[in-house]
Amino acid sequence: MDVVAKPEVIESIQERGSAPYVWPRKAHRCGGTIQLGASTERPDRAFRRVDVHGIELYVTVGLKQPESLHLELGRRGHIRAFWNGLAWIS
Numbered sequence: 001m002d003v004v005a006k007p008e009v010i011e012s013i014q015e016r017g018s019a020p021y022v023w024p025r026k027a028h029r030c031g032g033t034i035q036l037g038a039s040t041e042r043p044d045r046a047f048r049r050v051d052v053h054g055i056e057l058y059v060t061v062g063l064k065q066p067e068s069l070h071l072e073l074g075r076r077g078h079i080r081a082f083w084n085g086l087a088w089i090s
Contacts (some may be wrong), residue, residue: 001050001052001065001066001067001068001069002052002067002068002069003052003055003057003068003069003070003071004068004069004070004071004085005070005071005072006072008073009071009072009073009079010055012073012077012079013040013055013071013079014055016040018040018041019040019049019055019056019057019058020038020039020040020055020057020058020071020079020081021038021039021040021041021042021043021047021058021059022036022037022038022057022058022059022060022063022069022081023036023037023038023043023045023047023059023060023063024036024037024060024063024089025037027088033088033089034088034089035087035088035089036081036082036083036089037081038071038078038079038080038081039078039079040079042058045060046060046061047059047060047061048060048061050065057069066083066084066089067084068084068085069081069082069083070082070084070085
């Protein structure tokens with residue numbers, strides 16, 4: 001899996017002293033499509049560790065890996081994750 005993240009995203013993750021956690025979640029809109037949730041705080045679910053680009057990344061156990069996982073900073077500095085650059089899992 002290739003992780004795509006600008007240097008400021010990696011810096012933000014490292015400054016928080018935590019790793020990003022990524023999991024599938026049902027969208028509130030868009031007809032119930034599945035999107036990715038992301039946070040530097042661990043949700044209450046099982047994760048597996050993936051080492052990429054000098055950062056630790058945790059993904060939900062059983063989640064198939066995308067070709068690329070895009071990490072961005074959203075408003076208020078929250079981590080956002082995109083599956084192969086898309087807002088939903090395909």
